[in-house]
Amino acid sequence: MNYSDRYLRQIANYSIVDVMLADVAVRIQLSPTDYQLAVDHYHAINEWLERDESPLKGCVSDFYPQGGFAIGATVARHSTDDEFDIDVMADIAYRLDVDPEDALATLHDAIRGERGSRYWLKTDRKTRCSTVNYDGMHLDVTPTVRVMGTLDKTGLIFHSKPEEPWAKKSLFANPHGFAQWFISQTPPDQDFGTFFERRSLDYDRERAILSKRADAAPVPEQCPAYQKSQAVIALQLIKRWRNLAYDKRHGARRLPPSVLLAYYVATHANQTKSLAEELSFQVESMLAILGEAHNRGQKVSASNPTCKDDILTDRWPADLSDQAVFIRELTDFAVKLRRLRGEIALPEMQQILEDLFGEKPARSAMKDHVQRFGQDVGSTGSRFMPGKASIPAAVVGSAAAPSSVRSAPSHKFFGDHPDDLPKRR
């Protein structure tokens, strides 16, 4: 792949913190290979719902992605696994006054199929959707009924627990409209988008080589879905941080919803020049909104900009204590990000990244970076920036480099053998 000198000059200016944050995001997101797998699952379920024996044959008028899958912000659920939630909407030709339990139960039956069929043991019924469990991912299918005369794809979704029949209800929602609004608010900067796409594909390729799967499809040269904006990466990092913080310290509490975080990120998107700055700015902005509401003694509230009846805060915060916990966590997050952007050495940088986003992705990102740099030093030689001989992290391990960086000849280090050195008294 040939890159312009302008592009290479741009990315060579990314700080090592920018590059480490991007590399952590690469490691916690749905990989391009798994993304394609998710798309395949999504199409398979759509076709399955239309099979001859399906109670919904001929009734599914639309089937589309929503949530993190629709906006490219899917992240692993927990620190210890690589499980991803893929959210899709099934627009079904129910009557608008359909009983919520019937709507959910019918979809569940249609997916699960007959005893012995391929999804029989893989499908779980949830309060608002049915979940199909695959290795490494879960496809959540939410039934909706289109409300005519409203903005495109505005509809009703359903809430029902069989054991709580009194609590069932229908709710307005337009997740498709929200996703379109989010995407329009967070257009990728072309250079960063290209950088992140290449980083994602390179990492996916390395993983494929390591897994030595003979049947694995080759990773493509390009994958436009991974040309993401800094705001989207910031959202992924915030979601990952939230998952870990609540796993570790607030296991009994409901998570602040991803859609609310996405709403805040899109509201303040792309006002900064680097990923580290974007992440810091987003966290500080959320903190300001939540803090202001909390100081007034009120819970925050927000609605879908494309459907005012679609309330994004309908289930969180349940009370002010939920809000106070999140504010406390966000404050700690903001402090650590400020430190991360300061003048710190790699050990402290890695420690903060581990605290915020998990040991596995942080260690892997850091080690891979230094290893790639070591290979450069011993083979083609390293690159450095005039001034303080800073190492341009974004072009480490890359064949191409901009005219603004200099090259040093390859060499090998030498020195007294540590084992031979005299012991101190």
Place this chain on the structure above:
Amino acid sequence: MTYRSVDEQDAEIRRLFPDFRLTAHADWIAVWEGPLRPASKTYRVRIVHFRRTIFDGWTLDNPYVTVHVVDPLVGAQMLANETLLPHVYWNDRNPAWPALCLWDPKEMFWTPEMSIATTIIPWTSEWLLFFEYWQISGEFLGPGRHPPRRRKECPNPPETSDPETRARRAQFRNDEFHRIGREAGVFGSYLWMAAALRDCSQRLFSPSSNGDISGAPRSPVISISSPARQPVGSSRSVSEPA
């Protein structure tokens, strides 16, 4: 290819690294100090460069170029943790002050034909990045090797009774001490000059860069091979021609 002069080296260093300063300079020796920031943290390094190591009748054993990290002292953590730094030349007298070992003489040998600005300085930055990661994992991920250590013994040249040789030595001491004395800013009798040379070498080769050498550890940082014994009372870091 000819050896670059100190002025040529300095010009290129200043062009690529404007914050570097030439802190001592003679025709055959130069010392630069400046900041390097391999990743996010800034270090101050000192580069000592001997443009010549072969003189009339004697040879300087030091390498053409030596790099120390002045701030923070990279060996300090090693002392605290009893861990030994990779890819340094051990400094017995001041373990917090090891010289970085930036190239393998089996692969190549750095000579003053080469540019300090495009080799030594970026290699130092590389070393610092690998050092930072070594602090995390105990792995130095830069390429290289550690041969078994061989302690260098100072040569002990035989005493001579030849009056001509003694006269040549005295002349050398006089010329050389005056030259370095001018650098050190101290002049005086022969014995004073010996002390001046010792102080000068401590100032150049100690962590203290502010001229205060009272607390600086004494370090055998210059060693000279010569068939003659060193004069009593002079620094052990100098000897004179036979």
